[in-house]
Amino acid sequence: MIRVLTTDQVLALAPDPTSAKAGSALATARKWARLGRDAEGRMVWGECQGSGAKPYQTRADLSEPAFKCSCPSRKFPCKHSLALLLLLAADASKFGTAEWPEWVAEWATSRQDRAERRAAKKERETDGEEKPVDSAARAKRVAARAGKISAGLGELDLWLRDFVRAGIAGAESRPGAFYESVAARLVDAQAPGAAQLVRELSAIPATGDGWHARMLARLGRLHLLTSAWPRLDTLSPETQADVRAHLGWAITEAEMSDVPGVDDEWMVIGQVLEDDDRLRVRRTWVHGVSSGRDALLLHFAAGTAPFAEMLPPVGSSLGAELVYFPGSFPQRAIIRSRREPKSSQRTFVRPPGGQRVAAAVGAFARAIALDPWIRRVPLLLEGVIPEQAGLGWRVRDEEGDTLPISPRFRGWTLLAVSGAHPVWLSAEWTGEHLAPLAVASGDTLLSLSAA
């Protein structure tokens, strides 16, 4: 059964608010001609009158969803594609059931061809791995990459030494190139994770009081990576996996085919979008209703392209088998297979296991003891009260234990929803700051990190 997306879900596909707005404005039947859909409910299409003489031909494949439009926009999906799906969400009866017009059939065929080519290629690769010749080639590739990483980390080590020899006080006046040059070197050395860690250093001097300590702590963690790498073989398999993951050489999904998965109803407890110039990162935190485990689903999208995987909104659940990446404190996971959730109920039921502040902080301590590079853990806090503290915000529990909320977070919505009563709250905890993800409000879970 192919889903017709709701208005909310369509708008969530928009690459930016401007596109969402423009798409909404175009979502009126008057603008469209020859709206149609096929009997299976897979393809929908329509012609939208633009400023030019020829109408734009817009088509979407709902099974993915995928889009194609003849307009010149570089945004993806474009406003016409969004409008087409918004129209469908608002009133599907405007779409007559018909055979694919030629321009829809062409697209469907080319997509089919491409999918087949991809599948064939994958098959060849999978087959190939079993051949001893290729296995030798693969070992050669692995060794080459390891060599590159060693060289890159060697340079990072020198850079770190120079940094502390000259004193980190000087970091305030360092140009961006100071970090960028070594980060670029690490990218070349195929250690993008380490490159990212270095890039993040450049923002620390601007973070106010105590930045020296934060900088040194980060330098220490980087040093831990550079010193762990040369003696990787002596470390436990879990720690080896940690080091590789943080360097940016995590094992591939194909390599995870033997790892057993965890089948559960995964409640989406929060979602964060981070926008880099080149890359958008979506962090989705899910909580297994039966297993009680948390997992992080990471998705990436280049530029304004949509995220490939559609996930249910915060507060809903995802029926799926997840596979955790190996490590000492497995956190990140991929979806091996999904099914329709068991219950279609829209009301949010608090998962058991909500914690007080002290217990939640204890959980973070256990995580960092296992994996010192860990950046953040999800917390499910029970019975916390948001309040203003000086210029910022914090939460407190009944015992009076407090956690500071990230200074970037505007706490008013949280205060409005809670009315200063104790609430159930999901959040990311970095050891320094709490970034609230979602708050229980009546029988719904309200996302607090909406972009």
Add this chain to the structure above:
Amino acid sequence: MTTHATWNAIVQRAVLGTERGAAAAIPEVTSDLKSVLDRVDSSDAELALLSTAAIVSAYESAGRLPARTSSPPIEAATAEADDQPPASIGVARFLVTMLGGVNSEVLREWFAAVAARGWRVPTPMLPSLLDAGRGAPYLRSAILPILGARGRWLAARNDDWSYAAANPPAEDAALRVAWETGTPEERSAILAHARARNAALGRALLESTWADEAPSQRASLAALLATGLSLEDEPFLEQALDDRRQEVRRAAAELLGRLDRSGLVARMAARAHTALSWKPGRLLKKAEIIVEPPKELDATAARDGVEKKPPHMMGERAWWLTQIVAVVPPRVWSEKWNATPDAIISAAAAGDWTQALTEGWAAAAVLHRDAAWAESLLATGFPGEKPTSLAPKLSELLGVLAADRREAFVTRALRDVRNTDAAVTLVAAADHSWSEPFARAVLTWLGPRMVAALKAGGTAEWQLRDVIPRLALRVPPSLAGVATKNWPTNEEAGGLAGALDRFISLLTFRRELAEELDR
């Protein structure tokens, strides 16, 4: 040494750099960390610093305990928050869209519809709603009824939202304290509230602090007496006519002018009677108005708010006459001269002071809500062959008419083919919620009108482009499907296409909202 002190010492060393602090040894620790730190090779200063930093900082962050506060939590919102049921998620979604800047013209309609059903805004939307009211003061009175107890509680916690925080105490004594200690915005809200509840109490509050009010505040506070205005306010307002500040005098004169039986209106009427006299018509001779405007402006007239300096292109005497006539209830003339408004207006049209008199009467008809005079003035002024000086007052004059009279008047104007520009102006001025028959009549009339305007171009097209989108806010939403039947298609609409799109999307949005409200 505690681990924390050790960490601080390490940071200190790193800040300076190993090349400067080479002599200083890494501080000793006594905790169980010692056995780990002992394994660090201290012969290489940089390596030792980085290793120690890695170990101690991880130890530190793993062992960090949450800060504990002993200060009491803030007073939680009480269960009053359930006083009104929240608007449904579907209805609230429209608010989110509009607060995001799309179709924000419909905000007031949303506020009114939600208030009429006794609902409140769902709590998550309160911050952006309160922000919207902060940026747009004209929305505030519509926002206040739908905040619910939770919204008022929240507003009291953010100075930016103080306009909505005032939950005026029920007891007079507490109200007095709040009045004396509030911020300017809270005090405005308290005074408005007090006036609505008990006009005398409100006036008493204002009088109790009047002498100490900042001059800049006085005018806006005095203007709040408009709520519950009565002759009992006259002594206070009379005294405000002698205020040093012109804005205060103007506000007081404006309020006294609204009171038919105030001394100010009587004084203005006396001045007007001196200036105007009626010469009834006789056989073959039309009635005349003999006009003798004041030659001088005396101090008492100036005190009553008559301004000396005329606007551009207007003579002093005509200006004074207009201002005097503008305060006198128009029915005074019909009664005194025993003539209909039509007869009086056409007599004035034959004389020399036509413009000064009609403008004065128009202002007076609006001020005293005199529908008979308003309709007569409109009938002589519109639709006319040439624009008249009443144009700026058009919308206000139409507003004095009851909705059915207003619609009947505009409908007649639509049939007048001589001057369609004036009819468009009238349509634009009818800014109430239209009845369905009237809306149908206007929309049907607009179709050919657009075709003609597209052909003519210029002002006619420009005028429609401006007016059409606004009409979408007045047409009953149920007409969204049929409204545009005889309108030009997208391809034919040329320069009006944008306006038509705007009209359609606004009306469709309103229809969707109406459907959601009834769900």
